[in-house]
Amino acid sequence: MNMEDKLVGDLKKNEQILQIVSVEDIQKERNLKSRTKDASAWVAPVKDSVDAAKLIREFGIKPKKVVVKNYAGKQYIIFKGYPGARKVLRGTRYLADNPKVVRMAVGPKGVIKSVKSGFVITVVLSVGIEIYDHFINDATTLSEFLGTVTSDLVKIGLSSIAAAAAGLAVGSAAVIGSIAAAPLIAAIAVGVVTGLxxxxxxxxxxxxxxLIKAYEDLGVKLREIKYEATRTYNYLENNPGALMRLFGGPGIFYGGY
Amino acid sequence: MDQKSAQIVFVIFNLLAIPVVIFAFYEYFQVNAAMVRKDEVIPFDTGTYYLLLASIFWVMWVIQYIGKRDESGARFVDKYANFILIGWVIGILVLANLVPYYLQEKIHKLGYIACDDPREISRIAKGASILYSKAGCANL
Incomplete structure (x- = not known):
């Protein structure tokens, strides 16, 4: 290979691509991330509000009674009022885990299903936005990404648990439990408040x-462990008799005793 | 959940709503006081007023009390409970958006500049945390 080809090869190996980005573009990207994350926090409450609106459409603005009762070890949802006026739940009694009842977010299983799906949607959106930001933003370290995602997951998880507890309590309480949309409204309110x-x-x-500092410290420790492990392996590779000497065996390759 | 446990949890949420709603009012007065004092930096969270949603439990408590009282109370609850609950939630949502807008207009008129809050790294809640500074964002 002549000198010119070697020079070209070296230059290509050390090639760096710089993209000059204006301050306005950086600000636009940061605003987009914060607006998208803000919008993702609305998805679960809006979804729950749509479910609550469906319940009101089904049962009417003047509530007919919804009662949760246990018979023979099974939980039933009993709907009072005129069943002919309802489009989906035309019966008067359903098991609590009936798919129609759960889909309409009525009763304890319905509320939990609604909270679970809100949790999944919020996690997927929140983590997705952080992954996008990590790839786009050169300055973000892996520790920052892991720390932010861990923190997001904990907050979303705790908000969902609190929302589920509120929805179940309101759904089982006297008088207000008979208002079909009350458990969902309680779950939405508690989820939002807990997140804040x-x-x-x-x-x-x-x-x-x-958390970010903890991940950074973990990264440093892992690098130290990796360095020590590599150093020990290289030493053993270059000194094959060392293992034998370590366990007290004769030094066959280096004269022994 | 049995009715007794549900009622206990319901009471706990009612009690927890008290400091939460008080905190929302406290933040409002803190921001106003900072504007009057003309502080160098005013911390402001646009999502704080969604905390007022916790007051929905007090409305539910009142509805429960009226519904248990007598027949006429039960009829009142049958007729109006949904209206009251939904109306309250809508009212709080409108307040939660209008109050920060009103406060931010007042702060802008005093010549403050909005800066990102460096203490906020992860946020899943509504709104944004802002530091309003007279001297710009470089020294924050």
Whole structure:
């Protein structure tokens, strides 16, 4: 290979591509990320609100009674009022896990299913946005990505648990449990409020920053472990008799004793 | 969930709603006081007023009380409970959007500049955390 080809080869190996981006473009990208994340926080409550609207359409704005009762070890949802006026739940009694009842988010299983699907949607959107941001933004480290995603998952999980507890409690309570949309409204309210409170706590105590620091420290420790392991392996490779000497065997290759 | 446990959890949520709603009012007065004092930096969270949604439990408590009281109370609940619940939620959502807008207009008129809050790394809740600064964002 002549010198010119070698020079070209070296230049290609060390090639770096720089993209000069204006401050306005960077700001646009950051605004897009924050607007998308803000919108993703609305998806679950909007979905629950649509479910609540379906319930009101089905049962009417003047509520007919919805009663949860246990008979012979099974849980039933009993609908009072004129069944002919309803389009989906035309019967008067359904098992609590009846697919129609669960789909309409009525009763305890319906509320839990609604909260679960809201949790999944919010997790997928939130983590997806962080993955996109991690790939687009060169300055974001893996520790920052992992710390932010862990923090998001914990907050979404706790909000969902609180929302499910509120929905179940309201759905089983006297009088208000008979209002079809009340459990969903309670779940939406508690989910939103819990998310906000967890955010305030995170800002005040720096929980996400601590998680990122923990991941950074873990990364440093893993690099140290990897370095020591590689060093030991290289030493053993270059000194095959060392293992034998370590376990007290004769040093066959180096004269022994 | 049996009715007794449900009622206990319902009462707990009613009690927890008290400090949550008080906090939302506290934040409002804090921001106004900072504007009057002309502080260098005013922290502001546009999602704080969604905390008022916790007051829906108090409305449910009142509906439950009226519904248990007597026949006329039960009829009142049958007729109006849904209207009251939905109307309350819509009212809170409107307030939660209007109050931050109103406060932000007041802050902008005083010459403050909006900056991202560096303490906020991860957020899943509504709104955004902003630091309003007189001297710009470089020193935050």
């Amino acid at each position: 409170l967890l955010n305030h706590i995170d800002k005040k105590f720096g929980a996400t920053a601590a």
